[in-house]
Amino acid sequence: MAEVCFMEDKLELKLKEHSHRRFNPLTKEWVLVSPHRTQRPWQGAVEAASSDQRPKYDPSCHLCPGNQRAGGVRNPRYESTFVFENDFAALKQDGPCGRVDLNGKGLMVAESEQGICRVMCFSPRHDLTLSSMSVEEIGKVVRTWVDQTQELRSTPGFSHVQIFENRGEMMGASNPHPHCQIWATSSIPQAPSRELQSQSEYRVKTGSCLLCDYAAVESIEKERLVCSNDGFVALVPFWALWPFEILLYSRRHWGSVAELNAVEVAALSAILKQVVSTYDRLFNTFFPYSMGFHQSPFDGQPHPEWHFHVHFYPPLLRSATVRKFMVGFEMLGTPQRDITPELAAEKLRAIVPVEQP
Numbered sequence: 001m002a003e004v005c006f007m008e009d010k011l012e013l014k015l016k017e018h019s020h021r022r023f024n025p026l027t028k029e030w031v032l033v034s035p036h037r038t039q040r041p042w043q044g045a046v047e048a049a050s051s052d053q054r055p056k057y058d059p060s061c062h063l064c065p066g067n068q069r070a071g072g073v074r075n076p077r078y079e080s081t082f083v084f085e086n087d088f089a090a091l092k093q094d095g096p097c098g099r100v101d102l103n104g105k106g107l108m109v110a111e112s113e114q115g116i117c118r119v120m121c122f123s124p125r126h127d128l129t130l131s132s133m134s135v136e137e138i139g140k141v142v143r144t145w146v147d148q149t150q151e152l153r154s155t156p157g158f159s160h161v162q163i164f165e166n167r168g169e170m171m172g173a174s175n176p177h178p179h180c181q182i183w184a185t186s187s188i189p190q191a192p193s194r195e196l197q198s199q200s201e202y203r204v205k206t207g208s209c210l211l212c213d214y215a216a217v218e219s220i221e222k223e224r225l226v227c228s229n230d231g232f233v234a235l236v237p238f239w240a241l242w243p244f245e246i247l248l249y250s251r252r253h254w255g256s257v258a259e260l261n262a263v264e265v266a267a268l269s270a271i272l273k274q275v276v277s278t279y280d281r282l283f284n285t286f287f288p289y290s291m292g293f294h295q296s297p298f299d300g301q302p303h304p305e306w307h308f309h310v311h312f313y314p315p316l317l318r319s320a321t322v323r324k325f326m327v328g329f330e331m332l333g334t335p336q337r338d339i340t341p342e343l344a345a346e347k348l349r350a351i352v353p354v355e356q357p
């Protein structure tokens, strides 16, 4: 970028003091950072803290073992993880294939989309979460993700598997029973599609991997590090948009959980527990977030450019009740944050619990 300076005395840009914008090389989007606004008084709404006093079994829960779901089907008395097809799936596996361009000018284009939408309960226990389950129990969850990914990758007609968890009412999770969703889609969804293009272009230009190179810089600076183990690193990325956003990536370059070895299954389980426990300690609450895996597509092409990673997007800003909103300039212009990613990482790093089995 050309250096532009209209001031007579050139000021040095200090990322901890001056407003600036940061570039996200994965999405090619910018985020405004306004460190000087951190002391601004808060006059907005205060939301009630959500209580996580939950029973081990809830007779009214659609996901608990033996209970009837909203669609009328009864769950088996499962004892570990449990996967089923969503009774109200957003996508169907069958249906017409095609693409239309209504006026031939590319202004009103539509394409068919097929998919499989599954729900996966992490545990029969209604009251557990990734922070309160043992690493061994989370290991069963991770192995189910591996099995599901392998199975869906070999199902004809699909090119991507999205594993994601919505946690907490604030993120629209309709049921507190610990669960995630697994969607296989015929097309590569928008966010991973953009990241695919960025990683691919970076590889063509430099001959190396975007996230491997980013990880190398972060391993020296450590300013944004939250926690790490032999297999994985969790940090607040330089370009983080949400106040306490975390990017979790594998140390080794691989594309999909389908390629995980046994040691890495254990390492991923341990760091997931550590990250979610850290979040829960931050504001002493059942921390809401949307978490999702970004793994290599299987559209018939090799994807050596893809580096497996997990995004955590939590909405909370400064307490269990004060959340960030993406409105106004953020919706119409550029997303903005006040607390710097470095300060967010420092706050999180200070409360990472010691790893326990």
Ligand SMILES: [Zn+2]
Pocket: 057, 058, 061, 062, 063, 064, 065, 125, 126, 177
């Ligand atoms: Zn339940």
Ligand SMILES: [Zn+2]
Pocket: 209, 210, 211, 212, 213, 252, 253, 254, 306, 307
């Ligand atoms: Zn890599």
Ligand SMILES: [Zn+2]
Pocket: 026, 192, 195, 294, 309, 311
């Ligand atoms: Zn991603």
